Amino acid sequence: MSRATDAAVAEVSDLRVEIDGRAIVDGVNLRVLPGKVTALVGASGSGKTTTGLALLGEYPAGARVTGEIRRTGDGPVGYVPQHPAAVLNPARRVGALLHDIARPQVRHLPRAERRGAARELVLRALADAQLPDGEAPLRRHPHQLSGGQQQRVVLAQALLLGARVIVADEPTTGQDALTKSRIVEQLAAVAARGIAVVLLSHDLDVVRVLADEVLVMRAGRVVESGPVERVWAAPRHEWTRRLLDEQRAAPQGTQSAEAGQPVLTVSDLTAVHDRRTAVLRVPRLALHPGECLAVVGRSGSGKTTLARCLAGLHRDHDGEILLDGTPLPRSLRHRDRAQLAAVQYVFQDARAAFDEHRPVLHQVARTAIRLRGIGERAATDEASTTLNRLGLAADLTHRRPGELSGGELQRAALARALLARPRVLICDEVTSGLDTVTRRGILDVLAGLVGEGDDLSLVLITHDLDTARLAHRIAVLDAGELVEQGSAQRILTKPRHPFTISLMETTERLETGTVAGARM
């Protein structure tokens, strides 16, 4: 079934994009066929987004561009960025831009009918983007929509525009398995309408399920391309093989440290938002020294709230949190230095967690000065050793955060937390948003930390069961309730609660590629 004779709706030939003499995309050829999903995969910084934006005719500021982009279809190109909230206007209701897009399409009608007709078009586009009850979201501001709804609104804009090509940039990054499978179905439905979808992703499960053609990129070049089945079954390039291999985490040994006094216990915790809405109920949860506990759940299930309660960042709860048998004050402000040092938190967005104006090394060393009261020189030495141990070269540590990649910064954030010599380290989605190779690196670092034997306990907050494999024990949260907890092996092989089972099944379906509607 050779489709090479089909008319491509967009074609990129020999594209080269250069910034300050450095090529970020080099010699890329790409044919985008109607009704097909073309995936660009690769680590972050491999040139996926630059290639995708080139299809829209957009380039980074100051770029030198050679090569050719041909769009045979006369329709415009739609774009669904990684963070849909960024392209939604915070000060306007969601309907504002949609109506502006619909406006030229109803210009031929008499003035009196235009408003109604535009509304009709907008609602149909929202329904096509799987927001069937479109009236309500139209009147909302973007921050009042969930991440999934925001994404569908942005997709509806592209559909309303009548785009023949839609570029979707990392649509599933940072989403839980159930949401991911819904996004996959949504994009498959878009392709089924005869629209060409260009998928930029480092999520290989999703690419495998969704894509027809795949291009593997590395350092701005396409190292391998072909139908997705062929690339998966018989990768030709060594880099593709590495990318595919590193996807799966090795399951942690089951040497769970159940014995002895728990380092942290939570009992009868009910956390509320706005003084009344209960968002989390945890009757009992214990963390033993040297243990890694994964807290798994969908977005909005309360897992970050749990982490914030432990760290003293969320004080509206009535539970008791004991550290080595003594109660921890609810609010960070009332914890003393030793208690602050004992529970450390690493955030999802490492870039936002650093001051962009000071070198990373200083910021990492600061923890030891503040929380352990050691001298500046000793702290800097220790910071530098820890950073090296986590895989950051000495010359990198003297740079400012802006000059480090996401994965490097996440390592620095871990090092910063470790400099407090914590008993408990809370990692909140520290690997989501990273590509597979970088994620693997961070997970190895975490596994190493637990294995080092100095009784550091880890709380991994994650939506990703692959990441949870790293843990000794798993606790599953759904809609604010702790529905199941047990050893990782037990939960991953013999889940009991219906929610855990459905989470496992969806993950497996994504891995084996049998999501409804994605394969024809």
Add this chain to the structure above:
Amino acid sequence: MSPLRSFVARRLLLGVAQTMAVVLLVFALTEALPGDAAVALAGDQPDPARIAAIREAMDLDRPAYERLADWATGLLHGDFGTSLASGRPVTQYIADGFGPTLILAALTLALLVPLGFGLGVLAARHEGRLIDRLVSSVTLAVYAVPEFALGVLLVTVLALKLAWLPPTAVGYGTDLLGHPAALVLPVLVLLSRPVCSLSRLVRAGMVDALASPYAAHARRYGVPGARVRYTHALPNALAPAAQQLARTVDWLLCGVIVVEALFVIPGLGTVLLNAVAERDVPVVQGLAVVFGVLTVVLNLGADLVAHRLTPRAGVAA
């Protein structure tokens, strides 16, 4: 209760509390002044017997809290007391002075809003180019000139040397609208600095908004440039400008003493100046309360506008 309504209710309650605080503060400050109204009224021959007589006549010998209660009850009924100097009610003074002040403020505001926003958007559109640099440097230069200096300069050049406009409003009384030529110079002086601060704020907000991903997204999907600028980018640049506008209106309404004195306009500023000179404490107190309440109300309005323009801020607060 919806978040917006509870926000408005909270802000209104806060406004009431602020107003009460203003009344208390004004009373406390006048109490703290050295001497009292009786000493002031006794004039150049401070005869102790006479002072005591006046004190008794004005109830100044009663305890402070009783007088505060009386005064506050009077305020609630719109009774601001009577002037010591003339015996006329304080409300009369305020009503007389408010007319000219309101005319000046309204005219200034009517010119300020289009000018300030227009210049700001214009500069932002041409960011870094000649027009932007021209607008930015001129606004900065004008902003650096104080009102009295600019006023004297304009009077010297336009009124005295060229004789195009009358130098002051002497002789026109409160009937300023009948003599529009007399209003030109004061309004120009009043406009000068607010236009600069407003346009610079709008420019900064618009530069950010125009460079934002959502503006790029709207342009990408074929929304015309003017529509992107005014309906998509501008709302994001408005919040700080609205706050600044409230401060400016407050400044205009609370009697711009320098400008009124310079052009001899009988507005609230002049009333305040005379009352202070005559130690006419009830008038000063009444004006202070009016100014305080105006400030509270205007800032309340600005907060509501800002809340509408930055819906997310309400979530974070």
